[in-house]
Amino acid sequence: MSEIDLFYGKEGPTPKQVLFRDAPEKYKLFGGGVGGGKSRALCAEAIRLSMLFPGNRGFMGRNESEAFRKTTLITLLALVAEIEEISGQKLIAKQGWNQTKKEIDLINGSKILYGGLSGPDADERIKSLEIGFYCVDEASECNEDVINMLKARIRWKLPTGKYPRFFGLYASNPEPGWLKQTFVVPTQLGNPLDEHLFVQSLLKDNQYLPPGYLDDLKRDNPESWVRRYVEGSWDAVEGQVWPDFDHSTHVFPNLSSDLEIPPPPKGTYRQFAAIDHGQTNPTCFLAFYVDNDDNIFVYDEYYQKGLVSSHCYNIMSRFDVTSFDYILADPSMWGKNREKEGRAWSVWDEYDEYDIYLEKAQNDKAAGWNRVGEYLRVDPDHIHPITGKQGSPRLFISARCVSLLSEIPEYVWKKIKERNSNPKEEARKLNDHACDALRYGVMSRPSPYDLKREDIAPVGSFNYFRQQTRSNTKKGYMVNV
Numbered sequence: 001m002s003e004i005d006l007f008y009g010k011e012g013p014t015p016k017q018v019l020f021r022d023a024p025e026k027y028k029l030f031g032g033g034v035g036g037g038k039s040r041a042l043c044a045e046a047i048r049l050s051m052l053f054p055g056n057r058g059f060m061g062r063n064e065s066e067a068f069r070k071t072t073l074i075t076l077l078a079l080v081a082e083i084e085e086i087s088g089q090k091l092i093a094k095q096g097w098n099q100t101k102k103e104i105d106l107i108n109g110s111k112i113l114y115g116g117l118s119g120p121d122a123d124e125r126i127k128s129l130e131i132g133f134y135c136v137d138e139a140s141e142c143n144e145d146v147i148n149m150l151k152a153r154i155r156w157k158l159p160t161g162k163y164p165r166f167f168g169l170y171a172s173n174p175e176p177g178w179l180k181q182t183f184v185v186p187t188q189l190g191n192p193l194d195e196h197l198f199v200q201s202l203l204k205d206n207q208y209l210p211p212g213y214l215d216d217l218k219r220d221n222p223e224s225w226v227r228r229y230v231e232g233s234w235d236a237v238e239g240q241v242w243p244d245f246d247h248s249t250h251v252f253p254n255l256s257s258d259l260e261i262p263p264p265p266k267g268t269y270r271q272f273a274a275i276d277h278g279q280t281n282p283t284c285f286l287a288f289y290v291d292n293d294d295n296i297f298v299y300d301e302y303y304q305k306g307l308v309s310s311h312c313y314n315i316m317s318r319f320d321v322t323s324f325d326y327i328l329a330d331p332s333m334w335g336k337n338r339e340k341e342g343r344a345w346s347v348w349d350e351y352d353e354y355d356i357y358l359e360k361a362q363n364d365k366a367a368g369w370n371r372v373g374e375y376l377r378v379d380p381d382h383i384h385p386i387t388g389k390q391g392s393p394r395l396f397i398s399a400r401c402v403s404l405l406s407e408i409p410e411y412v413w414k415k416i417k418e419r420n421s422n423p424k425e426e427a428r429k430l431n432d433h434a435c436d437a438l439r440y441g442v443m444s445r446p447s448p449y450d451l452k453r454e455d456i457a458p459v460g461s462f463n464y465f466r467q468q469t470r471s472n473t474k475k476g477y478m479v480n481v
C-alpha cells in the first residue's frame with residue numbers, strides 16, 4: 001500500500017500542502033507567492049472532504065464566477081481525472097456534472113457546488129446554502145461580508161445524522177485587506193485568532209514547477225513584484241513609506257526564525273529611547289540599542305493612552321531609564337501651553353517632574369523617513385547580526401513591539417491629488433505614533449552609508465575586523481550568543 005495521499009495526485013502533496021491538509025483549525029489560509037500549489041491544495045481538500053464524509057456538501061468559488069470556471073475549476077477537474085486514472089475508480093457520478101446548476105455530484109452522494117461570490121445572484125444562492133466546508137480561491141478578491149455569510153452556512157448534517165468536520169479554506173496571493181488582517185497580521189504578531197491557521201506558500205516549496213521558472217520570474221519582473229509574488233511578502237503594500245520593511249528580514253522572531261532580539265545585556269551597548277507623546281492619542285515609547293557594527297535594535301515598546309503620570313509609572317516599571325544615554329521626544333513637547341500653579345508649563349516639564357528627562361529629537365520628517373529607509377535597506381555587503389549571513393539591513397525590531405510592527409506596513413504616503421505636487425510629500429496621518437518614535441530614535445544615528453567607509457570603522461565592528469585581517473571571513477556579531 002503506497003503512502004502517497006492520492007487526493008493530491010500521483011506525486012502526493014508537497015510538505016507545505018501536508019501542513020495545510022493536516023492542521024485541525026476550522027479556518028485555514030494557504031497564502032503566498034505565485035505557484036506555491038495553493039489552488040491544487042484547495043481542490044485536493046474539496047475532493048478529500050467529499051470522499052471522506054459520504055453525503056457531504058461543499059462549496060468552491062472565487063469572487064467572479066467566470067474567473068473560477070477558467071482557473072480553479074480546470075484544476076479541480078484535472079485533479080479528479082488524475083485521481084480517477086490512478087485509482088481506477090470514478091469519482092464523479094454518472095452525468096454528475098451539471099454545468100447550468102454549477103454542481104458536481106460524486107459517487108458517494110457528496111456534492112460540490114461551485115461558482116462566483118459576487119453579484120445579486122451569488123448573494124441569493126449563498127443565503128440558501130447549507131454546507132460542510134467551503135474553499136475560496138484568491139480569497140482576497142472577495143468582500144468580507146460575503147465570506148461571513150459563507151461561514152454562517154457551515155452546518156451541513158450528513159445522511160447518517162452526524163456532522164462532518166467543518167472547514168473554511170482559503171487560498172490567496174499576498175494582498176492587503178481583511179484576509180491579511182484576519183490570518184497574516186495576527187500570526188506575524190505571534191497571536192493568531194482561535195481556529196485560524198495561516199500557512200505561507202512559496203514557489204520554492206513546490207517542486208512540481210518547470211526548471212528555470214523561478215529564475216525567469218525574478219529576471220522578468222520588477223523588484224516589488226518579485227517581493228510580493230515570488231517571495232510571498234505580505235508587507236509589500238503600494239505606496240509604503242518604508243517599502244523595504246519585511247517581516248522575515250527585520251523582525252525576530254518571525255514565521256521562519258525563532259531567534260530573539262534580547263534586551264541589551266547591562267552596560268554593553270549604547271542604549272537610547274524615543275517617545276511620541278499623545279494628548280488624546282496613544283503615547284509610544286521605544287527602546288533601542290546599537291551594536292558594534294552600527295546595527296540598530298528596537299527591543300521593546302510601551303504603547304498606551306493615558307495621563308503623563310501613568311505613562312511615566314509604566315515606562316519606569318518596564319525599563320531601567322537610567323540605562324538610556326538619551327531619550328528623544330518631539331520638540332513640540334517643549335511648548336509651554338499648559339498652566340500649573342499660575343506658571344506656564346509644558347508636557348516636557350511634566351515628564352521631568354516624574355524623573356524622565358527628555359531631549360529634543362531632530363524632527364525633520366523627510367530626513368527621518370529617509371534615514372529609517374536607509375537602515376531598513378538590505379546592504380549586500382553587510383553581515384546579518386542575527387543569522388550571520390551576508391546581505392543584511394541595519395535595523396531590527398523585536399516581535400515584542402506589536403504596535404510598531406502593526407503601524408509600519410500601514411504607514412503609506414498620502415495621495416495628494418493636485419497637479420504638480422509631489423505625491424511623496426506627506427505620510428498619511430493615521431496611527432503613526434510608533435513610526436514617529438522610530439524616526440526620532442533612528443535619526444539620532446548617522447547615515448549607515450557614511451559609516452560604511454572602512455577607514456572610520458569603529459573598533460570591534462565587522463568592518464574594523466575586515467580592515468584588520470583583510471580576509472573574507474564572513475562572521476557578524478551575534479546578538480543571540
Ligand SMILES: Nc1ncnc2c1ncn2[C@@H]1O[C@H](COP(=O)(O)OP(=O)(O)OP(=O)(O)O)[C@@H](O)[C@H]1O
Pocket residue numbers: 008009011012013014017033034035036037038039040041075171173201206208209
Ligand atoms: N502536489 C502536487 N503534485 C503535482 N503537481 C503539483 C502539486 N501541487 C502543485 N502542483 C503543480 O504546480 C503548479 C502550481 O500549482 P497551483 O496552480 O496550485 O499554484 P498556486 O499557488 O495556486 O498558483 P497561483 O498563485 O498562480 O494561483 C501547477 O502546475 C500544479 O499542477
Ligand SMILES: [Mg+2]
Pocket residue numbers: 038039040137
Ligand atoms: Mg492558484
